[in-house]
Amino acid sequence: MSFLSIRNLSVRLKKGQPLLRRVSLDVSAGEVRGLVGESGAGKSMIGKAVLGILPPSIEVTEGEILLDGVDLLRLPPALRRKRIGALAALIPQDPLTALNPSHRIGPQITDRLVDILGWTRANADARARELLSEVQIPDPDRVLRSYPHELSGGMRQRILIASAFAAEPKLIVADEPTTALDVTVQKQILKLIAGMQTRHGTALLFVTHDLGVVSKVCQKLSVLYAGMVVEDTSVADFFAAPRHAYSAALLAATPKYTDPAAGLQPVPEAVIAAVQAEVAAFDRRAAHG
Amino acid sequence: MAEAKAIDGRSLVRRRAGLRLWLSASWLGLLCLVALFAPWIAPKDPLAQDLFLGRLPPFWMPGAEPGYLLGTDSLGRDVLSRIVHGARVALAVALIAGTITCLIGATLGLLAGFLRGWVDMIISRMIDIWMAFPPVLFSILLIAVLGPGLVSIIIAIVVIDWTRFARVVRAEAMAQGAMDYVASARVAGRGRPGTMVREILPNVLPTIVVLLTLEMGIAVIVEAILSFVNLSISTDDPTWGGMISEGRTSVHQAWWVLVFPLVTLFLTVLAFSQLGEGLKDRFDPVLR
Amino acid sequence: MPFLRILFVRLLTTAITLAGVAVIVFFVIRVVPGNPIAMMLPPGATEEDIARLSALYGLDKPMITQFGIWIAGVMQGDFGTSITTRQPVLNLVLGRLPATLELSIMALVMAMILGGAAALTGTRFRGGRTEGAIDVANGMALSVPDFLWGLVLILLFGVLMPVFHISGRVTPSLDLPFTTNFYLFESLIRLRFDLWADLVAHMFMPALALAIPLAAIIGQLLKQSLKETMNLDYVTLARTKGYGETRVILREALRNAALPTLTLVGVQFTFLIGGTVIIERLFSYEGLGNMAIDAVINRDLPLIQGIVILFAVIFTGVNLIVDLLYTVLNPRLRHG
Ligand SMILES: Nc1ncnc2c1ncn2[C@@H]1O[C@H](COP(=O)(O)OP(=O)(O)OP(=O)(O)O)[C@@H](O)[C@H]1O
Numbered sequence A: 001m002s003f004l005s006i007r008n009l010s011v012r013l014k015k016g017q018p019l020l021r022r023v024s025l026d027v028s029a030g031e032v033r034g035l036v037g038e039s040g041a042g043k044s045m046i047g048k049a050v051l052g053i054l055p056p057s058i059e060v061t062e063g064e065i066l067l068d069g070v071d072l073l074r075l076p077p078a079l080r081r082k083r084i085g086a087l088a089a090l091i092p093q094d095p096l097t098a099l100n101p102s103h104r105i106g107p108q109i110t111d112r113l114v115d116i117l118g119w120t121r122a123n124a125d126a127r128a129r130e131l132l133s134e135v136q137i138p139d140p141d142r143v144l145r146s147y148p149h150e151l152s153g154g155m156r157q158r159i160l161i162a163s164a165f166a167a168e169p170k171l172i173v174a175d176e177p178t179t180a181l182d183v184t185v186q187k188q189i190l191k192l193i194a195g196m197q198t199r200h201g202t203a204l205l206f207v208t209h210d211l212g213v214v215s216k217v218c219q220k221l222s223v224l225y226a227g228m229v230v231e232d233t234s235v236a237d238f239f240a241a242p243r244h245a246y247s248a249a250l251l252a253a254t255p256k257y258t259d260p261a262a263g264l265q266p267v268p269e270a271v272i273a274a275v276q277a278e279v280a281a282f283d284r285r286a287a288h289g
Numbered sequence B: 001m002a003e004a005k006a007i008d009g010r011s012l013v014r015r016r017a018g019l020r021l022w023l024s025a026s027w028l029g030l031l032c033l034v035a036l037f038a039p040w041i042a043p044k045d046p047l048a049q050d051l052f053l054g055r056l057p058p059f060w061m062p063g064a065e066p067g068y069l070l071g072t073d074s075l076g077r078d079v080l081s082r083i084v085h086g087a088r089v090a091l092a093v094a095l096i097a098g099t100i101t102c103l104i105g106a107t108l109g110l111l112a113g114f115l116r117g118w119v120d121m122i123i124s125r126m127i128d129i130w131m132a133f134p135p136v137l138f139s140i141l142l143i144a145v146l147g148p149g150l151v152s153i154i155i156a157i158v159v160i161d162w163t164r165f166a167r168v169v170r171a172e173a174m175a176q177g178a179m180d181y182v183a184s185a186r187v188a189g190r191g192r193p194g195t196m197v198r199e200i201l202p203n204v205l206p207t208i209v210v211l212l213t214l215e216m217g218i219a220v221i222v223e224a225i226l227s228f229v230n231l232s233i234s235t236d237d238p239t240w241g242g243m244i245s246e247g248r249t250s251v252h253q254a255w256w257v258l259v260f261p262l263v264t265l266f267l268t269v270l271a272f273s274q275l276g277e278g279l280k281d282r283f284d285p286v287l288r
Numbered sequence C: 001m002p003f004l005r006i007l008f009v010r011l012l013t014t015a016i017t018l019a020g021v022a023v024i025v026f027f028v029i030r031v032v033p034g035n036p037i038a039m040m041l042p043p044g045a046t047e048e049d050i051a052r053l054s055a056l057y058g059l060d061k062p063m064i065t066q067f068g069i070w071i072a073g074v075m076q077g078d079f080g081t082s083i084t085t086r087q088p089v090l091n092l093v094l095g096r097l098p099a100t101l102e103l104s105i106m107a108l109v110m111a112m113i114l115g116g117a118a119a120l121t122g123t124r125f126r127g128g129r130t131e132g133a134i135d136v137a138n139g140m141a142l143s144v145p146d147f148l149w150g151l152v153l154i155l156l157f158g159v160l161m162p163v164f165h166i167s168g169r170v171t172p173s174l175d176l177p178f179t180t181n182f183y184l185f186e187s188l189i190r191l192r193f194d195l196w197a198d199l200v201a202h203m204f205m206p207a208l209a210l211a212i213p214l215a216a217i218i219g220q221l222l223k224q225s226l227k228e229t230m231n232l233d234y235v236t237l238a239r240t241k242g243y244g245e246t247r248v249i250l251r252e253a254l255r256n257a258a259l260p261t262l263t264l265v266g267v268q269f270t271f272l273i274g275g276t277v278i279i280e281r282l283f284s285y286e287g288l289g290n291m292a293i294d295a296v297i298n299r300d301l302p303l304i305q306g307i308v309i310l311f312a313v314i315f316t317g318v319n320l321i322v323d324l325l326y327t328v329l330n331p332r333l334r335h336g
């Protein structure tokens, strides 16, 4: 039984435009699933749906999101929040905007432990210190007392990672956790996340553009196009032989895996046309029943 | 379908804004008519005193006298007739004082914001000084200097409130002046005065119109405040502020002397300001 | 610009402003028709009497000389002598100042509470009918000035449901043990809650009338700022931690949203203080503004000058403090 199981999830703008089209995917305990697709494909939307932070202009029209066997969409809001807060966590994309500028670092790591999970302050503080050493932050005591603007982007992302792992969640959603960082820092952060994931045995839903990252971190992979899952496979199979023409083109577009000299290849128009026809066919079916 | 809904939502906002504009404009239009035809509309002579008919209640209360719809004040003067005649003073002050204030304030603001340099220095310092005066006290002082009367009130409002226009118009003119189209107009050979009048003015005009509407509401209030402290027109002449002042002292014996002019004043001020806000929405490109 | 330089420039412009106010008020009120001396003497006083008293108050000298004497005195803290009461202007003005300050601060607190509550409620239920109702109420409160709200309150809570006093600062028959004129403050210190309640019952309506327009401004600005803040990443992150809407607003958004609002409140506060003049008159509250109107009516020139200068000092002082606070609180401005 998967820890996270999304079944036929459809999401649309309240005005009508569909954003996710019957998305299904599973993440087993301790497993890392990559989520790739071009910009606007709906990768973040899936993460938001799982974490219960869809914007108010967007509604779920069908499907279920089973977190540890319980459908989040059928829970009353207060219970849903509690469940998500206890079992899941988010590593956000931009460390510069994801920390509250007017709170110190310490409380931003311990708040969930104390306020939601009922830890004592002393235990939570000890846990925060432990986590900061785990994410390799020197002088944890000083950092816990700092404000976000006193720290570098890499440091802040480490703190956000520490905060995500604080309550030992069973599932973490990482939404392009390195794109906002310097290239030099990206590798370290990626390694850190992978290392922590293995050590804690956390299931990870990893949103990225970068197939290179997928090959290093993930075991499973979903390829998304226009809110539709076009391929759901293991990473090994994907790199050996992608089944869908679109994923094949995506793979071909990533230089490292074909010819490094060729540079980034655009996805051929014929492939785009074919996958768009699939989407259109899906919408027609949906409209008829 | 998505399209249709989007348009629906927007037209709802517009309809509400439209309703607001419409209601305010109708009230003010009605008031203008009442002011113009006051002598024909008012059922009684607003100055006629009759001590035997003092403090008559409005028509639905026991003890009311037919012909005195909204009752009488302590001197037996008809409240309705005084409100009707008071509209003349209120609207005259609103229109005249508002317009003159607008012309002077907007001109100074435009000059300061467009010419910059020492002109801006002087005008800005003057604005600073003006902002350091409590406006109500300033107006009372001016009336004491100028003596009571309609002209004095208008002068006082102009002298005090020009900064409202100057401040905003100055900032807008500065922002507009920094934009590309102004530079290109200059390059195209337009002189400074030409640029100011042809390029900047049309762009700040919507703001000026909105401010003007708001200023008219403020002028009505200032007149009422000055009447209230007995510094407006002569105390006999019917003004809303004067009636309120009288009503305030006898509010426990005859509430109607206070309530009816107060409601009229309230609605008028609200209408001017809602008209201004409604126009602001109309002019706002985001909503349009 | 370094902080000290900003401070210096602002102090200089403040000084120019105050000098301008002094010049204007001095010369404007000297154009007032009606000889103040003649007004204070009983009818039938001779020309000689008037001339003698005029000389006593220095009113017979040329205007420029009078101005020089006055300014020289002001520099030494001597604002002259009130013509009607024959007491030093400074004493009179400082004696009334606490009443006006207490009223203004009470109004400011009310405005912050009301405006804050409106903004928080509107944000909590944003997009719905509740927010619409709050917007309409804010629009109304903003459209109508304090003077009219004062009259409406008198009708509501003074006549219809007489729960508050409609005039005065304190019930005159009460025995006041106070040594300062900060009655409200002192009543708390002395634990005289009976007196405190009486003071509040007098102050409530004038303070509320002053507070309503400012509350609306705070409500609008803070709500807008809160709604913008609610879309920021750190707020979203807090939601995933399990916090409910209300706690997210209070814990994550409020503090960050409040800062831009606070700087605007500073300027609006000077408008509120300006409003005390007519509101004190309306509620016969014995503060500075009420005294000012009496001074104008009685042509008490030195007193008018003193009050206007004091108001100007308060206004420019509040603006100065707000500007400097803003510079201090905003590190980008400090170093930029
Ligand atoms: N708040 C919103 N309101 C309306 N539409 C939205 C909103 N957020 C996202 N969308 C739309 O939903 C679609 C999917 O967005 P999503 O953010 O999930 O894309 P993504 O795959 O994460 O892209 P990226 O790689 O750029 O992050 C896009 O077409 C986007 O325009």
Ligand SMILES: [Mg+2]
Residues within 6 Å of the ligand: A043, A044, A045, A175
């Ligand atoms: Mg995304």
